[in-house]
Amino acid sequence: MTENILIAIAWPYANAEIHVGNLTGSHLPGDIIARYHRLKGNNVAMVSGTDAHGTPVTLRADAEGISPEEVYKRYHAGFLELFQKIGISYDLFTTTHTQNHFKVSQNIFLALKENGHLYAKKSMQWYSPQAKRFLPDRYVEGTCYICGAEGARSDQCDACGNVLEPEKLLNPKAKTGDALELRETEHFYIDLTKLEPDVANFLRERADHMRETVLGESLGKIESEGLLPRPITRDLDWGIPVPVEGWGEKCLYVWFEAVIGYLSAPIELSAIQSDPDAWKAWWTDPAARQFYFIGKDNIFFHAALWPAELMGAGNQFMQLFAGEDKPLTLPYDVPANQFMNLEGKKISGSRNWAVWGRDALTRYDPDALRYYLTVNMPETKDSDWDWEEFVAHNNNELVANWGNLANRVLSFGYKHWDGQIPAVDPASLRPADLNLLAQIEAGFASVGSLLDAVKIRAALSEAMRLATEVNKYLDSAAPWKEIKTDKDEAAKTIYTALKAIDSLKVIFAPFLPFSGEKLHQTLGYETPLFGKQFVETLEDDLGTHTALRYEGIGGMQWKPSELKPGAAFNKPSPLFKKLDKSIIEEERARLG
Numbered sequence: 363m364t365e366n367i368l369i370a371i372a373w374p375y376a377n378a379e380i381h382v383g384n385l386t387g388s389h390l391p392g393d394i395i396a397r398y399h400r401l402k403g404n405n406v407a408m409v410s411g412t413d414a415h416g417t418p419v420t421l422r423a424d425a426e427g428i429s430p431e432e433v434y435k436r437y438h439a440g441f442l443e444l445f446q447k448i449g450i451s452y453d454l455f456t457t458t459h460t461q462n463h464f465k466v467s468q469n470i471f472l473a474l475k476e477n478g479h480l481y482a483k484k485s486m487q488w489y490s491p492q493a494k495r496f497l498p499d500r501y502v503e504g505t506c507y508i509c510g511a512e513g514a515r516s517d518q519c520d521a522c523g524n525v526l527e528p529e530k531l532l533n534p535k536a537k538t539g540d541a542l543e544l545r546e547t548e549h550f551y552i553d554l555t556k557l558e559p560d561v562a563n564f565l566r567e568r569a570d571h572m573r574e575t576v577l578g579e580s581l582g583k584i585e586s587e588g589l590l591p592r593p594i595t596r597d598l599d600w601g602i603p604v605p606v607e608g609w610g611e612k613c614l615y616v617w618f619e620a621v622i623g624y625l626s627a628p629i630e631l632s633a634i635q636s637d638p639d640a641w642k643a644w645w646t647d648p649a650a651r652q653f654y655f656i657g658k659d660n661i662f663f664h665a666a667l668w669p670a671e672l673m674g675a676g677n678q679f680m681q682l683f684a685g686e687d688k689p690l691t692l693p694y695d696v697p698a699n700q701f702m703n704l705e706g707k708k709i710s711g712s713r714n715w716a717v718w719g720r721d722a723l724t725r726y727d728p729d730a731l732r733y734y735l736t737v738n739m740p741e742t743k744d745s746d747w748d749w750e751e752f753v754a755h756n757n758n759e760l761v762a763n764w765g766n767l768a769n770r771v772l773s774f775g776y777k778h779w780d781g782q783i784p785a786v787d788p789a790s791l792r793p794a795d796l797n798l799l800a801q802i803e804a805g806f807a808s809v810g811s812l813l814d815a816v817k818i819r820a821a822l823s824e825a826m827r828l829a830t831e832v833n834k835y836l837d838s839a840a841p842w843k844e845i846k847t848d849k850d851e852a853a854k855t856i857y858t859a860l861k862a863i864d865s866l867k868v869i870f871a872p873f874l875p876f877s878g879e880k881l882h883q884t885l886g887y888e889t890p891l892f893g894k895q896f897v898e899t900l901e902d903d904l905g906t907h908t909a910l911r912y913e914g915i916g917g918m919q920w921k922p923s924e925l926k927p928g929a930a931f932n933k934p935s936p937l938f939k940k941l942d943k944s945i946i947e948e949e950r951a952r953l954g
């Protein structure tokens with residue numbers, strides 16, 4: 363049965379490049395799960411986009427003396443390049459600065475308002491008489507009045523995670539250097555207290571398959587602290603206008619609107635593909651499974667606040683937007699990852715303590731990076747990128763176990779059977795051959811069920827274990843000896859090993875799509891395993907924006923090899939490169 367699978371990945375802010383911690387935190391795990399479901403023949407939409415709005419972007423624009431639009435477009439272009447080069451196969455990677463996203467976000471706001479979940483309230487906000495404007499959140503920093511941490515934003519303290527009331531901030535200072543005064547302003551709030559029981563139930567219903575770390579940061583927090591009302595608008599002119607008369611000067615808060623991108627992006631994708639109702643497969647089918655790939659700092663927004671927005675909108679969003687009386691589908695899982703550190707220290711862009719995705723790809727192959735980022739994925743606890751470990755995992759596992767296995771069997775077969783799969787009668791296979799093929803075949807279920815449960819590290823480790831089994835089989839059958847005494851026996855061994863490798867190629871493909879495709883082509887297949895990524899320029903009332911797209915190929919390919927005896931294949935070449943240990947010190951010298 364074809365399942366509708368939404369792969370929703372955290373929207374990166376357009377104020378910094380993407381580093382390895384971001385990749386392993388959200389983009390890569392999302393891509394692996396999306397590729398797996400596509401191979402299974404499921405109906406997948408993998409979406410995200412650049413978070414173009416908010417003060418991180420306007421602050422940088424102010425600092426550089428350019429427009430927020432120029433800032434977001436610059437980073438967005440870098441993201442598109444990175445995702446293509448490392449194979450993060452978004453069906454649509456768009457931006458929040460589109461007419462479509464504006465409209466969908468405003469409709470969510472209106473649905474919440476009509477359902478009585480919003481109220482307006484006056485409060486005090488920092489104001490710059492010099493610039494004649496309010497200075498929201500990140501524009502003003504000071505000391506947290508709850509925990510005493512320095513550098514707290516006026517609306518939130520990252521040290522203790524509390525939402526702050528701007529007027530209570532201690533020693534407030536404007537980032538722009540402007541003098542500050544408090545002035546009264548008015549904002550819309552979402553009444554989360556009213557939605558709290560629904561959100562708590564939503565999480566309890568999913569407790570059997572959600573990670574402990576995620577439940578702790580969502581349900582645990584709600585049970586201990588409750589859900590408090592939160593402002594969803596603010597005084598800023600770069601963003602989505604509040605769709606209420608007299609409120610056009612204010613914008614929807616980014617925390618509120620960026621998550622709506624998980625809904626607006628599939629809607630935009632459907633429009634691009636001229637299949638305007640396609641998004642409903644992921645958003646109104648109650649059986650659709652939505653997976654949200656994010657870092658641990660984003661858990662509360664995705665596991666508590668986003669479901670609150672969806673449940674608060676109720677049937678009203680579909681009424682307003684599509685004239686249908688039905689609710690939106692709620693998230694199935696939020697498999698948030700912990701953080702990846704670098705050489706024992708927290709990754710920091712400003713201190714250049716980072717491995718940047720685009721930069722690393724100028725020196726290393728995408729699958730080498732993907733492999734290390736997967737074996738080291740911070741699924742349950744923080745992990746550490748260590749250059750010595752990178753070289754060791756690449757050389758001892760990727761090259762020595764899997765890459766050499768494929769290369770030596772293909773080379774040996776190509777040489778001794780004139781570029782053909784040995785023409786063996788499958789009925790003549792020996793017990794050891796059949797035993798190996800049965801073990802590899804079982805891998806589709808074992809690796810598949812781990813990927814189904816988003817246990818990505820365990821899934822890759824199981825795939826590597828299967829490669830080890832093929833190596834053991836070859837060591838014991840020793841075809842390089844067999845061929846000297848009985849070529850028919852050697853043919854059975856090589857045929858069996860090639861079939862196992864052909865199956866393993868599919869099992870490894872979600873993790874290692876580039877080498878998978880290469881091996882697939884070497885084995886003589888004409889249709890690729892995966893579709894193509896490309897950049898498209900789109901236009902709407904706000905102007906033009908570029909988007910990363912993926913054109914899939916249908917069919918169910920997550921199944922054991924059907925390699926035909928006697929079929930021709932192509933001359934092989936190594937799948938991976940062994941890395942010299944000298945890179946360890948070279949790379950460490952680049953840091954800091």
Ligand SMILES: [Zn+2]
Binds near residue numbers: 519
């Ligand atoms: Zn604090």
